[in-house]
Amino acid sequence: MKQTPSPTDYNFRAKDCLLGAQMLFVAFGALVLVPLLTGLNANVALFTAGAGTLIFQVITRGRVPVFLASSFAFIAPIIYGVNQWGIAGTMCGLVAAGLLYAVLSVVVRVFGSGILHKILPPIVTGPVIMVIGLVLAPVAIHMASGRTGDGSAWLVPETTALIIAGVALAVTILVSLLGRGLFKLIPILSGITAGYITSLILDGTGFSATAQAAFDPGALQNWTAPALISMQAVTTAPWFAMPDFTFPVWNLEAILFIVPVAIAPAIEHFGDILAIGGISGRDYVDDPGIENTLLGDGVATSFAALLGGPPNTTYSEVSGAVALTKSFNPAIMTWAAITAILLAFVGKLGGFLNTIPVPVMGGIMVLLFGAIAVIGINTLIKAGTDLMQPRNLAIVAIILVFGIGGMSFDLAIVKLGGIGLAGVVGVLLNLILPAGHEA
Numbered sequence: 001m002k003q004t005p006s007p008t009d010y011n012f013r014a015k016d017c018l019l020g021a022q023m024l025f026v027a028f029g030a031l032v033l034v035p036l037l038t039g040l041n042a043n044v045a046l047f048t049a050g051a052g053t054l055i056f057q058v059i060t061r062g063r064v065p066v067f068l069a070s071s072f073a074f075i076a077p078i079i080y081g082v083n084q085w086g087i088a089g090t091m092c093g094l095v096a097a098g099l100l101y102a103v104l105s106v107v108v109r110v111f112g113s114g115i116l117h118k119i120l121p122p123i124v125t126g127p128v129i130m131v132i133g134l135v136l137a138p139v140a141i142h143m144a145s146g147r148t149g150d151g152s153a154w155l156v157p158e159t160t161a162l163i164i165a166g167v168a169l170a171v172t173i174l175v176s177l178l179g180r181g182l183f184k185l186i187p188i189l190s191g192i193t194a195g196y197i198t199s200l201i202l203d204g205t206g207f208s209a210t211a212q213a214a215f216d217p218g219a220l221q222n223w224t225a226p227a228l229i230s231m232q233a234v235t236t237a238p239w240f241a242m243p244d245f246t247f248p249v250w251n252l253e254a255i256l257f258i259v260p261v262a263i264a265p266a267i268e269h270f271g272d273i274l275a276i277g278g279i280s281g282r283d284y285v286d287d288p289g290i291e292n293t294l295l296g297d298g299v300a301t302s303f304a305a306l307l308g309g310p311p312n313t314t315y316s317e318v319s320g321a322v323a324l325t326k327s328f329n330p331a332i333m334t335w336a337a338i339t340a341i342l343l344a345f346v347g348k349l350g351g352f353l354n355t356i357p358v359p360v361m362g363g364i365m366v367l368l369f370g371a372i373a374v375i376g377i378n379t380l381i382k383a384g385t386d387l388m389q390p391r392n393l394a395i396v397a398i399i400l401v402f403g404i405g406g407m408s409f410d411l412a413i414v415k416l417g418g419i420g421l422a423g424v425v426g427v428l429l430n431l432i433l434p435a436g437h438e439a
Contacts (some may be wrong), residue, residue, distance in 0.1 A: 005024060007328045007329060008065070008280050008281070008282050008328040008329070008330075009329070010062035010063070010330045010331050011329050011330065011331050012331040012334060013331065014085035015333055016329065016331060016332050017333065017338075017339075019325070019327055019332050020332045020333065020334065020335020020336040020337075020338070020339060021335065021336065021339045022167045022321070022325075022334040023067055023180075023210040023318050023321055023322075023327075023332060023333065023335075024067070024208055024316075024336040024339045024340055024343075025189075025317045026182070026185045026186055026317050026318055026320075026321045027049075027067055027188070027317055027318050027336075028186075028189055029186060029187075029188035029189030029190075029191075029192055030069065030070065030072070030188050030189075030315065031045060031046065031049055031069040031070050031315075031340075032045060032353055033070070033188060033192075033361070034070035034071070034072065034074075034075060034078075034310045035070065035151045035309075035310060035369075036354075036361060037075055037079070037361055037365065037425075038075060038078040038079050038082060038310065039078075039079075039082050039087065040078070040082075040087065040308065040309065040310055041243060041244045041246070041308060041309075041350065042349075042353045042354075042411060043241075043243040043244065043343075043344045043345070043346075043347070043349065043350040044243045044245055044246070044308050044309045045069075045070050045304075045309050045310055045343070046243075046340045046341070046343050046344040046349075047243050047307070047309065047340070047344035047345075048300075048303065048304035048309030048310070048312070049067075049068060049069035049304075049309070049312060049337070049340050050336075050337040050338065050339070050340030050341035050344065051195060051300075051303060051304075051341060051377030052068045052069075052300030052301070052303060052304050052309075052312040052336070052355060053066075053067050053068045053069075053300070053312075053333055053334075053336065053337035053340075054334065054337050055296065055299055055300045055303055056068050056293075056296035056297065056299075056300050056312075057080045057296075057330065057334060057337075058296075059292055059295055059296035059299060060288040060292050060293055060296050061292075062330050062331070062334075063282075063288045063289065063330060064098055064273070064276060064284050064289060064293060064330060065276065065322050065327070065328055065329065065330040065332065065333055066272070066273075066276055066314045066315070066318065066319065066333060067314070067315050067318040067333050067336050067337070068297065068300050068313060068314060068315070069310060069312060069313070069314040069315050069340075069350075070309075070310040070311070070312070070313075071265055071301075071310060071311045071313035072266070072313075072368065072372060073129070073132055073261065073264055073311075073313070073358065073372070074094065074097070074195070074258070074261060074264040074265075074310060074311045075132075075136060075369075076132050076135045076136045076261075076418075076419060077090075077093070077257060077258045077261050077418075077419055077420070078090055078094070078310065078393060079136070079139065079149065079351075080257075080434075081093060081254055081257065081258065081420065083150075084253075084254075085251050085253070085254050085320060085356050087246045087308060088246055088247065088248055088249040088308075089137050089248075089251035089254050089435060090247055090251075090254055090258070091246060091247070091248035091249075091305045091306070091308055092248040092249060092254050092255060092257045092305075093251065093254030093256075093257060093258030093259065093307060094248075094252055094301065094302075094304070094305035094310075094311050095248055095302045095305040095412065096255040096258065096259050097258050097259050097261065097262040097301060097302075097305075097311060098262075098297075098298045098299065098300070098301030098302030098303075098304075098305060099298065099300025099302055100259050100262045100263075100266070100298070100313065101262065101266055101269075101294050101295065101297055101299075101301065101434065102294075102295055102298040102299065102302075103370060104116065104266055104294055104298075105291045105292070105294040105295040105298065106291075107119075108290055108291040108294065108399075109291045111290075113285065113290050114269070116266070116270060117266060117267075119427065119430075119431075120263055120266070120267050120427065121383070121430060122379045122380055122382070122383035122385060123380070123383070123385055123392055123395050123396065123426075123430060124263070124286060124395065124399070124423075124426040124427055124430050125173075125263060125264045125268075125376075125379055126266045126376045126377070126379035126380040126383070126385070126396075127376060127380070127395070127396045127399040127400050127403075127422075127426065128260075128261075128263060128376070128403070128419070128422060128423050128426055129264045129268075129372060129373070129375055129376030129379060129423050130262045130372075130373045130376030130377060130400065131376075131399060131400060131403030131404055131419055132261065132264065132354065132372055132373075132376075132419060133369045133370060133371070133372030133373030133374075133375075133376065134369075134373050134400075135403060135404060135418070136365070136369040136372075137369055137370075138151070139365065139369075140365035140366045140369050141362075141366070142362070143358050143359065143361055143362030143365060144161065144162070144165035144169075144359055144360065144362030144363050144365065144366055145158050145161050145162060145165070145359075145364075145414065146158050146160065146162075146224075146359055146360070147220070148162025148358075151220075152220065152221065153220055153221035153222070153223050154215075154220055154221065154222050154223060155223050155224065155357075155358045156223050156224055156228065156332065156357060156358060156359050157211045157212050157214075157215035157224055158215075159211055159215075160202060160207070160208055160211045160212075160228070160359070161358075161359035161362070162359070163198065163202070164195050164198050164199055164202070164228070164357060164360055164361040164363065165195070165348070165360070165362045165363030165366070166360040166363065167191065167194050167195055167198045167363070167364075168191045168198075168359070168360045168363030168364055169191065169363035169364065169366055169367055170194075170195055171187075171190055171191045171193075171195075172187045172188060172190065172363070172364055172367055173187075173367065174419075175187040175190040175191070181324065182321065182324060182325075184320075185317050185320050185321050185324070186199030186317070188364060188368075191360075191363065191364050192356065192361075192364065192405075193359055195356075195357070195359070195360030195363055195364075196229075196356055196357075199228040199229050199357045199360065200228075200229060201229050202228060203228050203229055208226060208227055208228050209226040209227065211227050212224050212225065214228070228357045229355050229357065230355065231355060231360065233351040233354045233355055234348055234351040234352050234355060235351075236351070237347040237348045237350065238348070239346065239347060239348055240345055240346065240347060241345065241346075241347030241350075242345065243307075243344050243345065243350075244308070245307045245308050246307070246308030247306065247307070248305060248306060248308075256420060257417065257419075257420040258416065258420060259420065260422075260423030260427075261418070261419050261420060262311075262422040263423045263426075263427065264376075264423075265311075265313055266294065267372030268313070269293065269294060269297055269313070270285075270290060270316065272314040272316065272319070273285060273290060273293050273314070275316070275319055275387060276314070276319045276322065279319060279322055279323045279328075280322070280328040281328075297312065297313065297314065300312040301313075302406075308401050311412040313344055318333075318336075378394075389392060390435050391434070391435065394433065395426060395429045395430060395433065397427040398422075398425055398426070398429065399422045399423075399425065400422075402421055402422040402425055403418060403419050403421070403422030406418055407421055407422075409421065410420060
């Protein structure tokens with residue numbers, strides 16, 4: 001008698017293709033947001049998300065129903081890195097960040113998963129996550145008000161920009177609060193859509209042109225235009241095109257800057273695997289093992305960086321969709337991955353994404369980067385950390401000031417600073433400062 005497969009077993013079926021595409025739709029807004037914010041190619045991000053998910057499935061033997069895509073934790077270092085070393089140099093650091101996951105997976109194999117919490121407790125990961133969000137706050141405000149990320153030039157008149165950013169932000173918040181069913185899982189995509197439609201309305205009514213004609217840029221460069229949206233990028237883009245892959249070049253400074261940032265998402269990975277296990281009723285920490293899920297995530301991240309894509313991470317939105325639809329079959333994520341890879345070769349999709357006005361992204365970023373900081377705060381709260389204990393106070397204070405203040409050390413051949421330095425210093429302080437009464 002043929003045994004009926006469990007709902008959580010890998011079972012690849014043609015009829016699940018549309019369900020897989022739906023999973024990609026849930027992840028789509030967040031997936032493309034990272035490359036659009038950081039200057040990376042959105043089509044490459046789609047390809048590496050799909051390929052990374054398939055790599056993860058091979059390493060974890062198709063056990064876990066998760067989708068891997070662009071990680072928000074790396075937005076700040078990527079923006080900084082692209083400005084400092086270009087995309088190719090930044091990719092070298094991101095390849096190394098993925099390799100750190102592989103190193104941690106080996107450590108877990110040897111010492112058990114408890115070692116992660118000993119080396120990287122909430123007192124370190126919490127403030128590092130806070131720094132990642134808070135460092136980006138000025139970028140969010142600049143873009144929401146119509147300027148470039150560094151605030152050096154105007155892209156959209158301020159009044160127009162604030163209207164668009166306000167709509168995008170408001171819709172994102174309202175959908176996350178009031179949305180029902182699958183709709184609740186796509187607040188970012190909803191916000192981007194609302195901001196884009198608002199931009200079209202402002203263009204169609206002539207408001208954009210009137211505001212631009214009356215706009216005074218002051219001392220900043222003025223790159224504003226009468227229309228917010230131009231479809232030239234869409235019309236000139238081919239229907240089918242090879243994604244614009246960028247290969248890494250060696251850059252030790254980028255490695256030392258970016259690798260410590262992987263500390264926080266590595267710990268978050270553990271929580272993500274516990275969460276999807278709770279949703280599906282399987283213990284994925286035991287089978288396929290947290291050491292294998294970490295390795296899969298790391299290899300997927302390094303592979304993405306080898307082609308110029310953002311680092312990958314497990315997507316909680318997709319896990320939410322799994323819970324909502326009761327679709328525990330990991331093969332559905334194979335279909336989501338295949339769909340992402342196919343869309344990566346649609347040139348006009350990349351052209352369309354590039355027409356999204358900057359204030360739309362700025363509005364989303366105001367919430368997103370603040371939310372990252374709040375996640376860091378919540379990490380400390382959930383751990384019951386007493387921040388008034390001298391040891392804890394010292395660790396958190398130094399991480400925050402070093403990271404947000406931009407402290408850097410010139411180590412002769414390389415420069416270590418910002419978030420990377422904050423992460424390294426946090427780990428070292430946690431290891432060397434005596435525990436005292438907190439033991």
